[in-house]
Amino acid sequence: MNKLLKASVLGAVAATFVGGAALADDATLGIRSEPSSVDPYFHNLGPNNAMLGQIFGRLIDWSPDMGTLIPRLATSWKPINDTTWEFKLRKGVKFHDGSDFTADDFVFSFKRADGYVGGNSSFRTYTKGKTVKKIDDYTIHISTKTPYPLMPNDMTSVMVMSSEVKGTGQPDKNFGIRAKDFNNGKAAIGTGPYKFVEWKKGDRMVLVKYDGYKGPLAQPWDKMTFKFIKSEPARVSALLAGDVDMIDNVPVTDIETLKKNPNVSLSQGVSNRVIYVHMDQFRDNSPFVTDKAGNPLSKNPLRDPNVRKALSMMINRDAIVEKVMEGVALKAGQLLPEGFFGRSSKLQPEAYNPTKAKQMLKDAGWGDGFALTIHGPNDRYINDDKICEAIGQMLSANGIPTKVSTMPKNVFFKRASKGGKDGQPEFSFFLVGWGSGTGEPSSPLKSLLVTRDKSKGFGASNRGRHSNPKVDALVVEALSTVDDAKRGQLLAQATEAGIGESQGIIPLHYQVNTWATRKGLKYNARADERTVGLDLLKE
Numbered sequence: 426m427n428k429l430l431k432a433s434v435l436g437a438v439a440a441t442f443v444g445g446a447a448l449a450d451d452a453t454l455g456i457r458s459e460p461s462s463v464d465p466y467f468h469n470l471g472p473n474n475a476m477l478g479q480i481f482g483r484l485i486d487w488s489p490d491m492g493t494l495i496p497r498l499a500t501s502w503k504p505i506n507d508t509t510w511e512f513k514l515r516k517g518v519k520f521h522d523g524s525d526f527t528a529d530d531f532v533f534s535f536k537r538a539d540g541y542v543g544g545n546s547s548f549r550t551y552t553k554g555k556t557v558k559k560i561d562d563y564t565i566h567i568s569t570k571t572p573y574p575l576m577p578n579d580m581t582s583v584m585v586m587s588s589e590v591k592g593t594g595q596p597d598k599n600f601g602i603r604a605k606d607f608n609n610g611k612a613a614i615g616t617g618p619y620k621f622v623e624w625k626k627g628d629r630m631v632l633v634k635y636d637g638y639k640g641p642l643a644q645p646w647d648k649m650t651f652k653f654i655k656s657e658p659a660r661v662s663a664l665l666a667g668d669v670d671m672i673d674n675v676p677v678t679d680i681e682t683l684k685k686n687p688n689v690s691l692s693q694g695v696s697n698r699v700i701y702v703h704m705d706q707f708r709d710n711s712p713f714v715t716d717k718a719g720n721p722l723s724k725n726p727l728r729d730p731n732v733r734k735a736l737s738m739m740i741n742r743d744a745i746v747e748k749v750m751e752g753v754a755l756k757a758g759q760l761l762p763e764g765f766f767g768r769s770s771k772l773q774p775e776a777y778n779p780t781k782a783k784q785m786l787k788d789a790g791w792g793d794g795f796a797l798t799i800h801g802p803n804d805r806y807i808n809d810d811k812i813c814e815a816i817g818q819m820l821s822a823n824g825i826p827t828k829v830s831t832m833p834k835n836v837f838f839k840r841a842s843k844g845g846k847d848g849q850p851e852f853s854f855f856l857v858g859w860g861s862g863t864g865e866p867s868s869p870l871k872s873l874l875v876t877r878d879k880s881k882g883f884g885a886s887n888r889g890r891h892s893n894p895k896v897d898a899l900v901v902e903a904l905s906t907v908d909d910a911k912r913g914q915l916l917a918q919a920t921e922a923g924i925g926e927s928q929g930i931i932p933l934h935y936q937v938n939t940w941a942t943r944k945g946l947k948y949n950a951r952a953d954e955r956t957v958g959l960d961l962l963k964e
Contacts, residue, residue, distance in 0.1 A: 567580075701857060714854070
């Protein structure tokens with residue numbers, strides 16, 4: 426890893442920055458990605474989870490480095506038998522409307538998250554297979570059929586809303602709460618350190634400090650305004666002009682220049698997010714796989730793991746990291762970077778070997794090749810559109826003509842999840858990213874590579890519909906294994922089976938995220954990539 430990636434706080438940076446002004450008690454943050462809803466269960470997506478976690482509390486939170494679980498609405502938790510965890514809830518907590526937080530609110534929130542329909546990439550991966558029981562106003566039990574050691578980890582993902590909000594709209598499949606009532610603030614009632622004020626789509630979201638907040642998180646600002654600035658140059662310009670106090674997703678092309686400016690500080694950290702490619706593994710006639718003349722194929726080559734492996738070998742990860750990401754990324758061969766629990770010691774990033782890849786295609790009966798379209802977002806991940814273009818060029822140069830189609834994330838995720846016939850994923854070969862909410866491979870394994878089963882919450886984001894009984898069995902066993910060492914081995918074996926053997930996805934690289942602040946401020950870089958005002962501090 427180069428010195429740039431090792432640094433958690435980089436030195437100062439330079440241009441025409443307007444500095445020296447006294448720091449106010451209000452903060453303006455320029456962020457790249459706008460949430461898609463204020464409804465906490467609409468979309469299990471990073472920008473949503475980051476923004477809404479400041480409004481809605483969770484039982485437990487992660488520290489910025491995802492190394493420590495922090496009590497939030499729960500003050501303590503413990504297993505009371507092999508299949509039941511007990512959570513003690515914080516007393517005296519009030520929602521933003523003044524109502525008391527009790528076990529009833531968590532039970533309601535858990536059930537709404539579990540039963541939510543109509544969103545994208547649901548939270549059921551954290552709720553299915555669990556039964557919640559209220560013991561008293563400040564005690565809940567969560568039970569599973571088999572031992573489940575990751576219960577506290579899962580509870581970092583389920584946000585809590587007021588049960589008194591239900592019924593604000595006509596009764597419907599989402600507990601009678603209309604999406605627009607979250608987005609206009611009527612139903613955005615949480616216990617978090619900040620209250621919702623307004624959301625001007627495409628422009629800003631404003632939060633103010635909740636004076637009645639009771640919990641462990643600091644409230645460094647009286648008011649926080651999040652400005653949505655999709656354009657990379659515009660975000661940097663806004664910081665240098667003093668229009669915002671901080672920006673996220675600093676463009677990799679600007680990092681070296683900004684390092685020289687004495688009025689800016691950079692914070693940087695390796696993310697737990699892997700950028701990868703999903704592939705259609707369930708349809709005989711895949712919508713964006715054709716022959717080289719553009720005609721439909723009667724057989725889908727992506728269903729063959731040897732073909733998927735060959736495509737992986739046609740992607741030059743070193744070139745993507747060095748040229749597209751300007752060296753600010755780490756090439757990936759599995760689901761999490763070094764330092765995380767449950768990684769495989771056997772899997773390494775796939776080496777670029779087009780000669781071997783072409784022979785594999787020939788051996789698989791596809792020596793004449795085929796054509797693809799790679800789809801992806803253009804405003805979700807660092808240089809996502811450029812990564813798609815690079816992959817398209819690499820595959821095309823190696824005999825797989827590949828078109829490139831990118832679009833705004835709100836359009837992309839809907840189409841990627843259920844935009845096709847019968848509500849199936851619309852795309853055949855597409856770029857996505859995943860950050861582990863559990864701090865280990867169990868989260869991406871369960872969501873991306875285990876056979877899709879809504880009743881169990883399995884495969885919630887398995888858009889390629891990968892299915893490998895070996896992976897399924899190993900993950901199920903790991904999720905019920907209390908012994909950490911054994912669970913780590915099982916997770917590594919499941920990763921080896923899902924990626925090394927059946928190539929369920931194509932891992933590309935791990936993101937390295939960079940934030941920039943004005944002089945006098947610092948940002949605690951987060952492994953989960955979240956940009957939250959709570960971690961923007963005065964030096």
